[in-house]
Amino acid sequence: MKFRVERDVLADAVTWTARSLPTRPPVPVLAGVRIEADASGVLHLSSFDYEVSARSEIAAEVSEPGVVLVSGRLLAEISRALPAKPVDVVLEGTKVTVTCGASRFTLLTMPVEDYPALPVMPEITGSIDGDQLTQAVAQVTVAASRDDTLPLLTAVRMEIEGEKITLLATDRYRLALRELTWKPASPDVSTVALVRAKTLSDAAKSLGGSAQVNVALATGVGVDLIGFEAGGRHTTSLLVDGDYPAVRRLFPDETPIHAVVETQALSDAAKRVALVAERNTPIRLSFSAGQVVLDAGQGDDAQASEALEAALVGDDISVAFNPQFLLDGLGALNTAFVRLSFTHPNKPVEFTGQRALEGDDNQEYRYLLVPIRFAS
Amino acid sequence: MSRTARSPLVKRDWGATEDGCSILHVDMDAFFASVELARRPHLRGRPVIVGGSERAVVLAATYEARAFGVHSAMPMQIARRMCPQAVVVPPDMAAYREVSTAVMEVLSEVTTLVEQVSVDEAFLDVSGARRRLGPPTAIAAGIRERIRATHGITCSVGIAGTKFVAKLASEHAKPDGVLLIPRAATVEFLRALPVGALWGVGERTEAALARWGLRTVAELADSDVSTVQRAVGKVAGAHLHDLAWGRDPRPVSPGRIEKSIGAEVTFPVDVADLAVVQTQVLALADRCASRLRSEGMVSRTVSIKVRTSDFRTLTRSRTLPTPTDVGREIFLVTRELLAGVDLEGLPVRLVGVRTEGLSPAHATPQQPTLEEATAESGHGRRDAERAMDLVRDRFGTGSIHAASSTAPKPVILEGHRPINYRRSETGPILDVTSPSG
Numbered sequence: 001m002k003f004r005v006e007r008d009v010l011a012d013a014v015t016w017t018a019r020s021l022p023t024r025p026p027v028p029v030l031a032g033v034r035i036e037a038d039a040s041g042v043l044h045l046s047s048f049d050y051e052v053s054a055r056s057e058i059a060a061e062v063s064e065p066g067v068v069l070v071s072g073r074l075l076a077e078i079s080r081a082l083p084a085k086p087v088d089v090v091l092e093g094t095k096v097t098v099t100c101g102a103s104r105f106t107l108l109t110m111p112v113e114d115y116p117a118l119p120v121m122p123e124i125t126g127s128i129d130g131d132q133l134t135q136a137v138a139q140v141t142v143a144a145s146r147d148d149t150l151p152l153l154t155a156v157r158m159e160i161e162g163e164k165i166t167l168l169a170t171d172r173y174r175l176a177l178r179e180l181t182w183k184p185a186s187p188d189v190s191t192v193a194l195v196r197a198k199t200l201s202d203a204a205k206s207l208g209g210s211a212q213v214n215v216a217l218a219t220g221v222g223v224d225l226i227g228f229e230a231g232g233r234h235t236t237s238l239l240v241d242g243d244y245p246a247v248r249r250l251f252p253d254e255t256p257i258h259a260v261v262e263t264q265a266l267s268d269a270a271k272r273v274a275l276v277a278e279r280n281t282p283i284r285l286s287f288s289a290g291q292v293v294l295d296a297g298q299g300d301d302a303q304a305s306e307a308l309e310a311a312l313v314g315d316d317i318s319v320a321f322n323p324q325f326l327l328d329g330l331g332a333l334n335t336a337f338v339r340l341s342f343t344h345p346n347k348p349v350e351f352t353g354q355r356a357l358e359g360d361d362n363q364e365y366r367y368l369l370v371p372i373r374f375a376s
Numbered sequence: 377m378s379r380t381a382r383s384p385l386v387k388r389d390w391g392a393t394e395d396g397c398s399i400l401h402v403d404m405d406a407f408f409a410s411v412e413l414a415r416r417p418h419l420r421g422r423p424v425i426v427g428g429s430e431r432a433v434v435l436a437a438t439y440e441a442r443a444f445g446v447h448s449a450m451p452m453q454i455a456r457r458m459c460p461q462a463v464v465v466p467p468d469m470a471a472y473r474e475v476s477t478a479v480m481e482v483l484s485e486v487t488t489l490v491e492q493v494s495v496d497e498a499f500l501d502v503s504g505a506r507r508r509l510g511p512p513t514a515i516a517a518g519i520r521e522r523i524r525a526t527h528g529i530t531c532s533v534g535i536a537g538t539k540f541v542a543k544l545a546s547e548h549a550k551p552d553g554v555l556l557i558p559r560a561a562t563v564e565f566l567r568a569l570p571v572g573a574l575w576g577v578g579e580r581t582e583a584a585l586a587r588w589g590l591r592t593v594a595e596l597a598d599s600d601v602s603t604v605q606r607a608v609g610k611v612a613g614a615h616l617h618d619l620a621w622g623r624d625p626r627p628v629s630p631g632r633i634e635k636s637i638g639a640e641v642t643f644p645v646d647v648a649d650l651a652v653v654q655t656q657v658l659a660l661a662d663r664c665a666s667r668l669r670s671e672g673m674v675s676r677t678v679s680i681k682v683r684t685s686d687f688r689t690l691t692r693s694r695t696l697p698t699p700t701d702v703g704r705e706i707f708l709v710t711r712e713l714l715a716g717v718d719l720e721g722l723p724v725r726l727v728g729v730r731t732e733g734l735s736p737a738h739a740t741p742q743q744p745t746l747e748e749a750t751a752e753s754g755h756g757r758r759d760a761e762r763a764m765d766l767v768r769d770r771f772g773t774g775s776i777h778a779a780s781s782t783a784p785k786p787v788i789l790e791g792h793r794p795i796n797y798r799r800s801e802t803g804p805i806l807d808v809t810s811p812s813g
Contacts, residue, residue: 149708172745173697250746280676280698282741322743348749370749372741 001066001091003037005058007100010087011079013056016206016233017045018072020052029114033072035089037062046118047072052199053118055234068096069110078105119236121227122218125160125191126184130230134208136167136178137201139332139365143176144169144197155194155240158226160217162187169197170247174325175348175368176332177248182215193217194240195226203228203235251368252350255341257314259287260357263338267330269294269306274323276302282320282372285340287312296323311357319345319371329367346373390565393558394511394535398503399628401534401542402483402519405551407496408436411475412465414528423462427452432642435467439551470772475527482522486515491628497546499539501628516554537562538624540575547573562622567594574619576612584608596620637675639663640728646685648723650714653682657710658703660729662777665703666765668731674699674740676733678709682717683726690717698743699735702758706731 018033025031036044041062046055068091075098079087082100090097091109098105137156145153150172159166167178207213210230218225224239270283277283277296286293292310297303319342330338335353339361342349351367354360404410408426413419423441427434434455437446444459456462476495483490486509489501502515509515516533523531530552534545537559544566549555557565566573570592572582588607590596596604597620605613618624639660647653657680668675679693692713700706710729748758767776 147712149712170746171697172747173743175746247746250750280741280743320741325743346744346749348746368746370744370746372743 001035001037001068002064002089003043003060003062004086004088005043005060007079007082007084007087009058011076011082013043013045013058014072014076014079017047017054017056018076019206020049020054020202021047021072022049023073025049027114029069029110030116031071031073032069032110032115033075034067034069034112034115036067037065039065048116048118050116050238052237053235055118057232066091067112069112069115070096070107071110074107078107119223119225121229121234121236122216122225124185124214124229125189125217126182127212127214128165128180128182130208130210130213132180133213134204135334136165136180136365137204137208139178139334139367140167140169140176141197141201142169142328142332143171143174143367145171152194152240152242152244154197155242155244156197156200157244158193158195158200160184160189160191160193162189168244168247170245173322173370174329175247175250176329177251177366177368179364191217191219193219193224193226194242194244195237196240199237203237207231207233207235250348251366252341252343252348255343255350257287257312257317257342258339259292259313259317259342260311260337260339260354261292261308262357263330263333263335263353265308266292266294266338267327269308270323270326270330273304273306274327276304277323280322283323283326284318284320286316286318287340288316314342317342317345319349320373321349321369322372325369329369332367333365335362346371390556390561391558392513392556393560394513394556396537396559397512397535397556398501398506399536399539399542400500400502400512400516400519401536401539401546402498402500402516403532403534403543403546403550404479404496404523405530405532406436406438406442407476407529408467408472409438409441409465410436410529411472411527412468413438415471416465419463423459425452425455425459425462425464426467427455427464428466428642437462475529478527479523479531482519482526486519488630489628490630499542499628513554513556520552520554538622539626539628540619540624541565541622543575544569544573563597566620566622567592567597569593571596571616574616575624576619577616581608581612581616593620636730636732636734637664637667637671637673638728638730639667640681640726642726643724646723646725650724653724653727654711654714656727657714657729658707659777660727661707661710662703662761664729664731665701665706665761666768668701668734668737669762669765671734672737673734674701674737674742675706675731676735677731678706678713679730679732680710680713680717681726681728681730682714682719682724684719684722685725686722687725688722689726690719692717693730693732695733699733699740700742701737703761704757 014033021031030049034046037060039062041059043058043060044055078098082103085101087098087100094109096107096109140156144156148154153171157168163181163184165180165182169176207228207230212230214229216227225236226239227234227236273294273296274283283294283296287310289312291307293305293307295305329351333353335355337354337357339352339354340349348368348370352361352363353365354362409424412424412426421440423444424438425434425441425446426436432452434446434448434450434452436448441459441462446455446459472495480492480498483498483500487500487502487505491499493499502512505515509518512535516535520531520533523529532546532549532551533554534542534549536542536545536557541557541562545555545557571577571585571590574593584607588603590599596616601614601617604617607613608616641656641660676699677693677695679691681689681691683689694709694713696709764776
């Protein structure tokens with residue numbers, strides 16, 4: 001095998017393909033990136049850890065076709081460090097030589113025949129605008145659980161119904177829901193999938209730069225897979241198995257009280273006031289006509305407070321939140337104003353975005369957060 | 377039953393001046409064994425050991441058994457070998473707790489300044505009770521008499537100016553005695569003891585001090601503070617030097633907050649099946665939660681302890697997203713911790729669960745889950761567990777527990793075929809009954 005490729009192109013492709021390789025793989029070959037050079041001048045790079053697979057294709061001057069398996073991390077680091085010159089890669093016996101300008105590296109290869117076959121990318125189910133996908137995924141994954149205590153909750157629930165996709169995630173203390181539209185391959189598609197939040201956000205971040213991301217789902221036949229594809233890069237991941245709790249019913253039907261505040265101002269004030277809130281202590285938001293007062297700390301502890309303009313509809317209300325959970329929700333909104341809808345100081349509060357102080361809220365994204373309370 | 381280093385030289389009369397000696401340390405003698413003797417008088421005078429089956433450890437032993445070298449925390453097998461004629465009585469924790477509560481009530485009638493240290497010992501500050509009840513020695517005699525008369529068990533009392541000296545005094549008063557260490561005699565009393573007698577000096581510290589030639593309290597007291605600090609560290613060094621001179625500023629604090637609540641179990645036979653270990657962990661998590669609730673506390677950190685058949689002990693801990701007193705929340709974390717322990721394929725001998733970082737529930741802000749916040753009252757997990765507490769209070773500790781903490785055995789009902797109960801691995805997370813959407 002022998003080929004020549006541009007440094008930037010190689011570095012990008014190897015870095016992306018090797019990004020999810022395990023540091024301590026169960027079998028050594030899984031730490032590898034498989035490189036296949038074909039006579040038509042295309043390099044196929046692939047990686048797989050039995051859960052997530054990645055494949056990318058780049059153009060190269062191939063003088064001798066062939067296949068090798070080399071350490072993905074090492075090749076990624078080397079290719080990023082090389083000078084901006086064409087890179088020559090040659091297989092000599094069991095070693096691969098990488099030459100670029102005056103730099104020369106020799107890498108050991110691993111047996112290609114031991115490498116597992118990558119899952120086949122399922123048929124395309126539809127496509128989403130790259131920016132929309134990135135934004136929507138970031139908005140819901142903020143509420144997904146990060147520890148494995150309840151493995152099911154590290155996943156995002158993806159509901160596809162024709163032109164509508166709904167993403168849902170919860171860590172039991174808050175719940176995020178985002179609705180978006182896409183272009184389904186078939187107008188009557190209807191399916192549900194649980195995708196690990198980490199995988200989803202990784203795919204959205206690395207492919208979201210493209211104008212369009214193709215999504216492929218295979219459920220019910222053999223292995224349940226989801227695949228994403230954009231700009232010559234494919235990634236697949238196993239779906240999470242299990243019954244996701246029925247969380248949608250947790251959104252309140254009616255909210256007699258709501259308040260509208262400028263999102264950035266509230267977020268900034270909450271960050272300042274939270275400085276005195278020790279771990280697990282709340283930040284209080286007291287809404288009254290025309291204003292909201294934030295405060296934290298009590299008794300002998302340090303205290304802080306700040307007042308902001310707010311439009312309140314309904315009775316005065318005071319709620320307390322975990323500062324981080326509050327900031328997560330405000331940070332995910334992407335709108336100039338936030339509407340907080342209440343039913344009771346101890347019941348979950350719904351956060352939605354709003355363009356202006358007056359007017360209706362946008363129900364596309366909803367963040368539901370349980371207030372903190374003192375035990376009875 | 378303490379194994380604190382003692383010295384026969386100091387068990388003597390140190391004087392009768394009681395001025396400034398208002399701290400009492402009351403310690404039951406061989407508590408569990410004494411309770412057993414009180415209800416089995418025919419065993420009096422015989423070596424009696426309270427402990428579980430073969431694999432467990434000695435929980436208490438009468439002084440007759442101790443004469444054979446038996447001591448608490450010793451494996452039962454060794455104890456039986458040392459003293460084959462001993463009568464072994466299985467522990468009855470409920471009975472001991474009952475007597476303990478009654479004894480603490482006797483103490484609280486003397487003064488409100490009672491600091492219970494464990495099930496069988498407490499500190500009292502009697503400075504305010506002197507006018508009413510007389511000098512500390514008279515108060516001590518009164519306490520001992522009442523406990524003996526009502527419960528048929530004996531206790532020893534140490535009287536001194538500080539908690540730490542009072543505790544040492546009660547050690548040296550045992551069994552069934554009183555020892556007063558007058559203020560003026562405190563330093564002399566301490567100097568005769570080995571360093572191991574000082575509070576907080578275990579085997580490690582003892583060895584570290586011995587490397588600097590500090591084997592007795594006298595040697596420690598006479599050396600420079602900086603020498604002691606070099607041996608055991610800055611804070612500990614200064615503290616030990618203070619203790620060696622009888623300085624211990626800690627007051628008797630009745631509102632002592634328990635630092636942790638834990639439970640552990642040694643399996644009768646080493647267990648290789650992790651599902652069995654996990655089932656036990658669930659029961660232990662429930663027990664911790666139940667005790668947290670009865671003490672009105674919530675815990676922030678959960679830890680597990682696993683001892684493998686080669687006596688290697690592994691502990692792992694994790695901080696919870698929000699403080700809790702719910703057994704299920706504790707279990708979820710312990711299950712995760714257990715899965716992360718590398719047992720190297722060895723079977724498990726002992727497993728324990730501990731809840732730490734305790735704070736009073738009424739003063740601790742808690743982050744409820746969506747489920748708890750939206751459920752109508754009486755439907756949350758905490759409410760279910762509280763209901764279980766009530767059942768246990770009324771019908772005993774074994775009367776109710778989580779279905780998944782019982783072994784999945786086929787149950788044969790009369791005239792019916794066996795029913796196999798399937799064990800649920802995780803159970804519902806948000807208690808979902810309706811389909812998604």
